[in-house]
Amino acid sequence: MSLINYASREISCKIVYYGPGLGGKTTNIKYIYSKISPNAKGNLISLATELDRTLFFDFLPVNLGNIRGFKTRFHLYTVPGQVYYNASRKLILKGVDGIIFVADSQVERLEDNIDSLQNMLENLQEYNLNLASVPLVLQYNKRDLPNISTVDELENILNPQKLSSFEAVAVQGIGVFETLKAISKLVIRNLS
């Protein structure tokens, strides 16, 4: 749920990166942090384990600037992908305005993608949300690896609704901003 403050003229929206463990959600957000100009970003907060796996979430505030008198911000979050962190994942979805599902393109991760997508829909349902109310875009990550599913296969299995989807190599930054731009625009259009 976006926050619109008419007195301080501020708008904040929450975008969540969702997907299976080791799929590249944190890599996306770290790339954005490294490339965006300093005056457009806040501190990157990572609640991670000692082995640098996301324990609770990563958080990055991005300032869009002053839009017709409103300071407009996006708050980017990642969820922990590992199956047993579902309680944490569900908490991060609270108040979500838009979701990027980061799928791992490797053939052996296909089942994990399907399970994670299903888990996302179930968690949204618990907040009485669904894909009609919350915009979603998909990112097919790790396109540079050798043993990957074709985009057609991924589309057929993960994206039957034909939502916007992007190929990415997040570790090199390929597709990262395209995906973020797409979801940000959907979130802005959905503001009401």
Place this chain on the structure above:
Amino acid sequence: MSFQIFENDFWSINETITKLLKMTNAISVLLIDKAGQLITSTGDISQLDTTAFASLSAADFAATNQLAKLVGEKNFNTLFHQGENKNLYVQLIADKVILVVVFDSRTSLGLVRVRIKHATDELNAIIQDIMNKIKTNKDENVVGLDTDFKKQAESELDELFK
């Protein structure tokens, strides 16, 4: 649907939290929505990254609420974090927003606790009022967020994320 705060409500909230700040002699008082977005703050926040603080407070509260459920409680409405020099008192308001008081040894936990109870009643009424307004106006377009706003936002996005 957005959580919209209009001028009058905002100033009522600010009045209440400023009164709380003065009565408790706290360092700062912040009001945060449950999704982790800062609504407003008062007091000395010069040393505080309020955006990160808001996000972490909401996560802290959400995680503690799940802990409550695991031990058979509906939720924990109040949290207290004690440090060597500074402390946090966190209170849920109207099941919707989170009030955080940052304080040090210039005041006491007892005083903060008592004063927060008063402030909670006032804030409860204001937040309930806001929620009722949002429900009543839910079919209306948000003031100021017209097509021009959305167009300009999209062009800024193109610029920022190119």
